[in-house]
Amino acid sequence: MATPAALPPLPFNPSRVRSYVLRLPLFTRLVLLAIIVFWLLELQTVWSVKQWGSLIPEEINIGTMYRLNTYPFIHFGFFHAFLNLLALTPLLERFEAEHGTLTAVALFFGPLSTFPAGAYIVIERFVLHRNTEVFGASVWVFLLLGSEAIRTFKSNPYFSLGPYKIPTWTSPLFACGLVSIFVQNASLLGHLCAIFVGYLFGLGYLKVFVPPEKVLRWIEGKLNLLGRLPHYVSVDQKTFGRYGVLPTTTAGSERATPMSYLGSSQRLAAIRKLRSNPHFLFVHLPHILSFICIVAGVVWLLLLPLNDYSRQTYISENALLPGQVHAYFSGSEQHIFRGYKKELEAILGRQTPSGQDNRNEEFTPAVSDKIQSILRAAGLKVATQKYEYTSSGITHQGQNVYAIIQAPRGDATEAIVLVAAWKTADDELNLNGVSLALTLAGYFKRWSLWSKDIIFVFPPDSKSGTQAWIDAYHDMQPAFVQPLPLKSGALQGGLVIEYPFDHRFESLHILYDGVNGQLPNLDLFNTAVSIAGGQMGIGSNLQEMWDHNDSYEMRLQTILRGMVKQGFGYATGAHSSFMPYHIDAITLQPKGDGWQDEMALGRTIEGLCRSLNNLLEHLHQSFFFYLLMQTNRFVSIGTYLPSAMLIAGNFTIMAIALWLRTGYYTGLEQTAVKPPVTAEETNKQAATLTEKSGANTAQQPAVKTDSSSIIERQLALPLTLVVSLHLLGLVPLYIFNNINHQYYPTATYASIAINAILPTVLAASLTRGLTTTPRDQSQQSLLIKSFSLLVLGLFLSTLATLNFSLSFMIGLLCTPLSFVNRIDPRTASRPVRSVLAVVGLVLLNVLSPPVVLLGACWYSGVDVETVLTQAAFGWDVWGMWTQVVVWCVWWPAWVTGCALLEFSLF
């Protein structure tokens, strides 16, 4: 064998599997195809394949006899289909190989489907009087197992377990029992019927249904099936047919080895050739695997909205008891609410004598004093906090007013926060929200049932005020934020009230995204939905999906919107600042024009506070990592995580493959004797931009060279380059967070220009500056790529557990980096290389971080300056680290990719 000696032995040989799959006979292929097609058909929601084709005892009449044949093709979900496929393939393949395609068709569309079905229906309907529907190819699996077992029984009647002899024909029954124990919803009766028919078949009682050989020969002869159909197993060829399949069961002889499907000597030679083809193993296979990973990751995400992969939400923490109490906030409290509102309006009117139209809506000391006096009159402990933040040359300052209802008999160990910001997250005046919070403060004060303190916070805006307050609450505030003079215990939950308009509302929009993609406990969100919907009759929305009709598209859109917000990691409202401190918080925004008034919102908040008040423990029962697709459906981390992990895994696979390749395989010696590449291959290269260093080795017998020896890797340069590029990422990170906001567009365009130049400079200096052999250059470019991708893969898979969406988005944007490489000067002539490299560079530059930013801004119609100012504000105030990922992970990987392409030019 020409396989390099140092090649680690593979536990199973992929080429064997491949050859096996390629050799599957015709009918088996068709059955497998049909099963997959039916599974795919089941994914759509318009027409239920299951309802159409499954075996339902009471649905069977003359018109629906087709069900007796269709039920084995239909499956319930991916895993059902997949497992049955795995089990069925070898059995069916063997059956067909032994009996011929025509016989298999005749039997499997005839008695072998209908008999078990008939037996099942008779027993289910007339003996048990039930109506359980069954479907799935497991019926054939057990049937074939049954017939196999009888054949085994004939040759080898018992296997002994100690002194006991157990007849071998019982083995399918054991299997059936195990399946019923371990697999949910497995139909024991259906399997038993199948095994029974299998026994009959094995014993030869069903021989009558096998078409006579003469007829088969005639058909074959007339239609020339053997010539026309690929993979057809002829009557003559069966068992000893053209594949030269070794007999699996021969009378009197021992059982054949399980490897018997290995082909004839001719076949074996092909496989050997494949195994001895390191070019395929080291160059093509990683690319194929990476590509499969990426496609699977994206498809996985697209599958999530389906019912099979998402779950109905539920309240996990029993203590919450949402909506179990009567909310009393009504009646004369509304008069007080109006009183407070008029009072605040009067102050606003006084601030600008010009009138209502352009009234000064700032949170002035007059407003602050009024709020304080109202809270004091209600008997709360009131305090204020001043803060000042400077970001991108803009100063944000203000004064928070907050008040505490000390729980009667409480010991200041726990608290709930209610926030009513003067300006909402959309920068509207939150007059109703503030008035409502003031009214609730007076109302809550009268109750004696609070086990936790209730803190009312009135920040001047939704961006910085709560952040300053919560930082100071934990004594983590920066220098320009005052410490809090008054405190309570550990915060157990937070609610933000927004009500920026004067008319009645229709539904509640619940905001839940936190800074850096952190989410509140799902229980809090569920409680809000359940109280609003179940108790108050207020519908809820999320992610600005106003008319969600529960279709696949809507669900997917909701998930994607949630992912975009999570991925950007900015604060979506006043509640977001609470999340880094592990305090669960949500914002309630009334939306639409309906018949719910502020008192209904007040009652919802009362109900939520009562639920939070019930908590014995910090919210921890339910999920912290989820994707919501509707107010009552979600995907949990276990289901969605593989999506981002597959994308991140593609980089790691490629990195490991490159590492192996640099050590074991260069392709150099082979190319030395190769003719120049053909035109076709050049085109292929252009399509994939993959490296094509060794050409057509598959056609040649393996060249006995020193390729089996271990090659020394030159690590210094690649390591230095990758590490220094990642460190270089700190420079744009610093610049984009610290310059004045008006220079942001300029800086963006400058960075695009630098992005175009930097890889060229790198490539030129590396190729010209270092005098190395071409072989070393080739190895080093591969190593650079390997390290860069390794860091990227590691980082993205770690990030996926923290911020799935960000990892997924960056991963997708980086996918071309897996496939770009230095075009080897030995495989392509200089002009070809130049053209390819330039095309690749242009494509890559479209996917550079600043260009993507510009494109996203253009698409969403937002100013670049606004976005970057917001990002810098997030970095300075909220502690957002999306920029770190962009500049210290994505950008270095991208520069490396570009530099590798640029190498081809020199």
Next chain:
Amino acid sequence: MTVLSLLSLLFLAAFSSLASANSDYLESLVLQPLPQSALLASFNFQSNDSQTSFDERHFRYFPRALGQILRHANTKELHLRFTTGRWDAESWGPRPWNGTKEGGTGVELWAWIDAVDDEAAFAKWITLAQSLSGLFCASLNFIDSTRTTRPVVSFEPMGTHAASDNLHLLHGTLPGEVVCTENLTPFLKLLPCKGKAGVASLLDGHKLFDASWQSMSVDVRPICTQTGECVVQIDQSVDIVLDIDRSKRPRDNPIPRPVPNEQLVCDTSKPYHSDDTCYPLESTSEKSWGLSEIFGRSISGSCPLTEGSTDGTVCLRVPHEREVHATDGAVEVQRPDGYTRCFTLESSTPFDLAIPEQEATTQVPLDEPVLRAERTIVGHGQERGGMRIIFDNPSDTNAVDFIYFETLPWFLRPYVHTLQATITGRDGLRRQVPASQFIKETFYRPAIDRERGTQLELALSVPAASTVTLTYDFEKAILRYTEYPPDANRGFNVAPAVIKLGSADGGASHPIYIRTTSLLLPLPTPDFSMPYNVIILTSTVIALAFGSIFNLLVRRFVTAEEASAMRSQTLKSRLGGKLVALRDRVKGKTAKTE
């Protein structure tokens, strides 16, 4: 310490006048309305038994159950506190009894035990805690070595002890203990009149435990006069702060529904005032209340054992011009201070007080607290945290000297080297200063894991008109899984700190005590249900698989003939065979006799 409340002076006066009395019983109730519709009710019950009769186990007023425990545990002086809620010093002024009769949230116990050495003292201490646990239906038995400390300077004996006694002070707290009616009932049973007569008849669990703040205390101490006569004094007190509005709500309708529209008190001067818009007006008049309204019942006469007391039993601290309606027959005495009036109860006639609503003209002055203290946990995360203690001296002229005493559970590991101090003057400027500038003395006893907690006693001095903030960092230990409480928990409670303000003037023996609120320490909690679920699932699978396979393996399969042959060998079948033979013989005999 010139600022002592008039209220405490009154108590102290009563205290000293009673201290010399021999073998008597006295009870009193002081009612004082506080701002924000709160009402402080201080119940006090005091009885003396002579030391000789106590030693001879002859108990007159002294509860026998407690006396036996004290003798068994060699306890010379005992202080037990049950407290719930926090005292709002900002609104309510200084604490009743200057804080000497209250404990930290939960249960607090300290005692002077006569024992030869520390070990013997600790054994007696455990005995004492276990016995009191049974007596008071409280979890005092959880006071173990990790919760026990031996304060050095924070507590001083209140009684007179012989110099020959080898006394050990032990102190323990249970900050998470919930005080409720099951603690009140045994408390009342210790009283000579058992809560059936006298002021104790007002103590109803429903009202008592609906209070905003509440503290129960039991103090036992020996007092000796100059002449050498010694008495054992038991002093029980209940202090509660009730919310007048809440207490007046009827018991069958306690929900604070929004008031009907016509009962809203609105500011009609507002321009927008209308039928459906109301800016609530702050009420300036004093609320009306009555004893039976607040406590749900009236005092059922005086306790007959309070013979010959000249002082009033029920005292009310409202301005003299305030109208007060008392039940006929009660003798009202107005004290010259202008705010106190006392009523003496008749032994058999019920007593009630009613105070109508009246426009407030003067207020009973409340003193400024001498020191404000606040202790909070700062920082976040599962691994580290910080403690922040703020001392605020409101006085513009005097510095405050005090002892700060805190006990920390062993799983909270403080880094004392990180102890830092900041001082903020009235100008609002913060200055970082070395902690040694305020700390005059330190007593620190580090914790040992699972054996004892940290004990920290600091002698501090806070300058006038300034706020001193002490901070230190700590690390949270990781507990073993069996050390978590089995039920749902919100975190672990950290006992409140105790602050003892020495009385600077003349060295009077009655210091002021302040306690901070207790703290909640969230520790990393594993998901206990996850292993449980896994164990259940795997156990089920293993049981199913193992059961059937084991059955198959050990069962002997035999043919029917073999089985019957084997059956003849067993004892049971042989006995059966004998029985059959016997029966046959009997039957045969009967057949023969026929």
